[in-house]
Amino acid sequence: MxxxxxxxxxxxxxxxxxxxxxxxxxxxxxxxxxxxxxxxxxxxxxxxxxxxxxxxxxxxxxxMVNPRWDYFERILWPLWDTINIATLGTLLGVIIAIPIAFLAAHNTTPSRALIRPLALLIIVSSRSINSLIWALLLVLIMGPGILAGIIAIALRSIGFIGKLLYEAIEEVSNEPVEAIEATGASRMQVLSYGIWPQVLPTVAGISVYRWDINIREATVLGLVGAGGIGIQLQASINNLAWNQVTVIFLAILATVFVSEWISARVRHALI
Amino acid sequence: MLTIEQLTKRYSTGDLALDSVDLQVTKGQVIALIGPSGAGKSTLIRCVNRLVEPTHGRIWLNNEQITGLRSRSLRRMRCRIGMIFQEYALVERLTVMENVLSGRLGYIGFWRSFFRRFPETDIERAFDLLERVGIEDMVDKRADALSGGQRQRVGIARALIQNPEILLIDEPTASLDPKTSRQIMQLIVDLCRESGLAAIINIHDVQLAMMFVERVIGLRQGRVVYDGSPAQLNAARLTEIYGEADWTGTAREEQDEQRDLPTSAEVIVPLIELPETGVGRQRVVGS
Structure with missing residues (x-):
């Protein structure tokens, strides 16, 4: 005591x-x-x-200190690929994650006994595997290339976005939801009028945050053949061309810097 | 019109919120439901539109039984029952117009509502109602940009656009200042009279209730302990509802009984918050 x-x-x-x-x-x-x-x-x-x-x-x-600057123009195209892998992968991930999050949140799931555990299983399995490993598997299944990278990024993003979003859905204020129910609205109308407006800022915030992470992850996917600047990075390291590696590092740094800035601006605009 | 028979609600926690409540509301009757916190007022009105599932008992609206209705027919029934909430329960990130139109959701399909393609008549009615409750300038504002009184007006318009047969009103003034509270109560009572709407108003403020309604129901521990006119609500009866306290100034004195209800003009003229009046400022200086 x-x-x-x-x-x-x-x-x-x-x-x-x-x-x-x-x-x-x-x-x-x-x-x-x-x-x-x-x-x-x-x-x-x-x-x-x-x-x-x-x-x-x-x-x-x-x-590494004397970068080979003329190498820069050779990595512009792979850099563009990397950004596209991250962006399209995030987009695909968001599109798939949103319905899964609604199925997983215990206040919106159609069935707590069956569908909710299933949705949670999808989220957990997506989260437990790193996108590099997803890419490794996908390259084996569908061959090397950008598409494997996009899908790898998407598969990893589903769990991340799904988890954060379903937690946000579970925390919405119940009063407006009750009010919409009281008007005689259907379940889907309650979702779209009562819950969706409440989680919309969160959806945007999480997506931009994940896009920011995905840009960094996409830079290494090339190591396993899933497209992007990682291919150049691996080739340069294998050839002991350290002055090229420097250029690649700087390019990645600049890209991440810009993506960080963009996502910070977007998140700031949403609050 | 609304008939409640032996309504009982026991929550899964074991709390008995309502204990065999019988109640009849006739057409156009405005009722105040008073009682201490936890007496079951909120549970009672939420049982009527089945936001809370009754444990036992039956409820009818115009000879149609509400209890026992399933999904689609329950939704159709809810269209006929308007509800107004204490914290307004607006969707903050939607505009005033969207909030009002959400009262029509029960009447249109999902995709039309998703793309905000409401029928022309609904939109016209929304404009009319916003004008009636005095916030026609706010149509395009987002709900979170409004003051408490303005939000409650949106809540009222949302309930009315349903074309309800009865209004359930849960503590409409508990989050408002005294002046706005009176304006809102007056507005609700006037609107009910205009269209012959019945209403059940849960309310904490006994004096405010007595100013505006014709019938008061007192609830204590889930049982109806008073049902009568506000005029007969004396200190002894208030004690029966709420327990022992000093009721001077709240209970009606004999000579007060003849006093008229305040007229609309007295209360409703300043529909939108007025700038501070000279009188108010003087009072602050004087004190």
């Missing part, structure tokens, strides 16, 4: 003795676990390589 009375004097403490003891115990176990894990990792590490790493990093950096 946080309040104790000793000799008529009331004394307040944040926690009682037992709670305090439990907290100390948690800290003790946590610290011990950390030390054990650290010693295990240390034993597995080849420290010679680690001590060598600053020299290696310096060596690599020195090969």
């Amino acid at each position: 946080p309040v104790t009375v000793t000799g008529g004097q009331r004394c307040w403490q944040r926690r009682d003795r037992a709670a305090q003891l439990r907290i100390w115990l948690v800290w003790l176990v946590g610290t011990a676990l950390f030390m054990a894990a650290w010693s295990f990792i240390s034993a597995q590490t080849i420290w010679m390589f680690v001590w060598d790493s600053p020299a290696q990093a310096y060596d690599l950096a020195s090969r």
Whole structure:
């Protein structure tokens, strides 16, 4: 009990003795676990390589400092592909995620026993697989190219957008929904008049946020053959053309910078 | 017109909100439903349009049974029952016009409503109603740009455009200042009289209720403990409804009974919020 009375004097403490003891115990176990894990990792590490790493990093950096600027025009087209993969993939993801979110939110799902778990399963499985792995699978199934990249991005985005959106749907204010129901509106009309206007800003915000993430993810999809600038990146690394790698990095940096700026502006406009 | 028989509602938490309530509302009758918080006022009116599912009992509107109706016929029934809410319950991001027209959703199909293609007659009626409730300038404003009084007027227009046979009104003034409260109550009562509409008004403010209605129902712990005219609502009866308190100034004194209801002109003229009057300012200075 946080309040104790000793000799008529009331004394307040944040926690009682037992709670305090439990907290100390948690800290003790946590610290011990950390030390054990650290010693295990240390034993597995080849420290010679680690001590060598600053020299290696310096060596690599020195090969990258003189960028091959004329390479830039060769990556413009792949860069455009990358942006398109991200944008079309996001669009496709949003279109699929919206109905799934409505099926998953417990206040809009047609059946809590059957359809809701199914929608949640789709969301979880989409979220649990990274878009690079989706791309790897899709390249195997449908061959290399931009289309595989677009679908990989879309498949990963469905879970992300679906999850955030169904949480937003579950948090809408119930009063307007009740009012629309009271007018004799059908279920679909209640969705489109009572709930959709309430979640619209969230839909736009999440989509732009995901697009921003997808631009970054699309830059690596080429590593597994799913189109975009990643193909050039891999080729340059394989050829040890580090001055080209620098140009690619700078191009990616600039693109991400611009996409970040755009998404910040859009989100700002929505609030 | 509206008949409620042995209406009982027990929530899944075990709380008995309504305990065998019998009630009859005749055509054009405006009723105030008073009682302490948790007496079951909201539950009662929500049972009428089945936003809350009654546990037991039956409800009829003009000889048609509401209880037991299923999806489509329930929706058709809801078209005939207008509802006005305490926090206005407007869709904030939609315009005033869209909010008013949403009262017609029960009459048109999904795709027409989705593309906002409402029948010409509905739109004309919406304009007329907005003019009647005094906010015709606000048609294109978004609902979240309006003041409390203006929002409640939108709520009233949305309920009326349904062409309802009865209005269910849940604490229409609880979120409004005293002056706006009186204007809104006057507006509701006038509109009901104009079209012979019956109404059940849940209301906390007993004095306000007594100013405007012809019949008061007192609810306590889910039971009707008073049903009569506001004139007979004396201190003893208020105590029966709410429990012991000092009721001087609330209960009607004998000599007060003859006083007329305020006329429309007294209350309704300043439909839109007026700038501060000299009188008001003087009072602030004086105090």
